[in-house]
Amino acid sequence: MSRERITLTKFETEVMSVLWRLGEATVRDVQDAIDRDEPPAYTTVQTIVQRLEQKGAVRRTRKEGNALFFEPAITRKSVYRRLVDELLDLVGGSQPLVAHLVETGKLSLDDLKAVEKTVKAIKRSGK
Amino acid sequence: MSRERITLTKFETEVMSVLWRLGEATVRDVQDAIDRDEPPAYTTVQTIVQRLEQKGAVRRTRKEGNALFFEPAITRKSVYRRLVDELLDLVGGSQPLVAHLVETGKLSLDDLKAVEKTVKAIKRSGK
DNA sequence: ATCGCGCTACTACAAATGTAGTATGCGTAA
């Protein structure tokens, strides 16, 4: 079940995001998908993808012409969990975090209600 | 109002946490407050505090004997905001984040209610 | 007055990260 603790840098995480979104992509695809003022060089992206491959975060799927395709080998959720846990650790728990979201206007009371509703629905049906 | 974009590393953030908690502290205090298996050397902590000072994140307050005291020069909230914003950017918003918290059992429906109540109370009184 | 010890200031260095160049090979259009 792959309990290896894969750690991603900021840029690596950004690349993973692209892959999670596209499902499968070439280095060129990733480069194109990265939205920046000054886009990174092709080989820069290539290096990141290679490092991700070495870490076991992505894997090659197929080849088209001489271009390799990559796909995520770890789930978005597993990465999120790690990041969220770190943040929770810092701010001191979920409640403070949510409170912060509301205080800073990132989350409204209505949003809270909405989430509640969603969660309840899921609970009833799924699990 | 100091719009400089101060960026903190993980360790720097940890040190800031201690300072926010203690309000004011010497390097030795910070070292003692850091909870790890293998605690960092005194001079390691000292280096971090110095870097924080250069970044304008902490400032010297006074001297006792030959030991300097430091205090935070930036707010906890400003740092949290930055980190939270990054995470929100990644996961795609507050609602998904909160949903994730609930899904992974980090936040219960009761917690949600509690936050709601707190927020409402604050709204009524404070702002 | 002086000596020791702790604290500071400065320096050093390895690992991680961001960034990119070069060499070379393979596929495809002509």
Place this chain on the structure above:
DNA sequence: TTACGCATACTACATTTGTAGTAGCGCGAT
């Protein structure tokens, strides 16, 4: 079937981050 161009594999290097050593000064006990 050959040359061109894009992709890969490998290498390189600057910056950031984590980690710590050393020199030397000043405070406080004697």
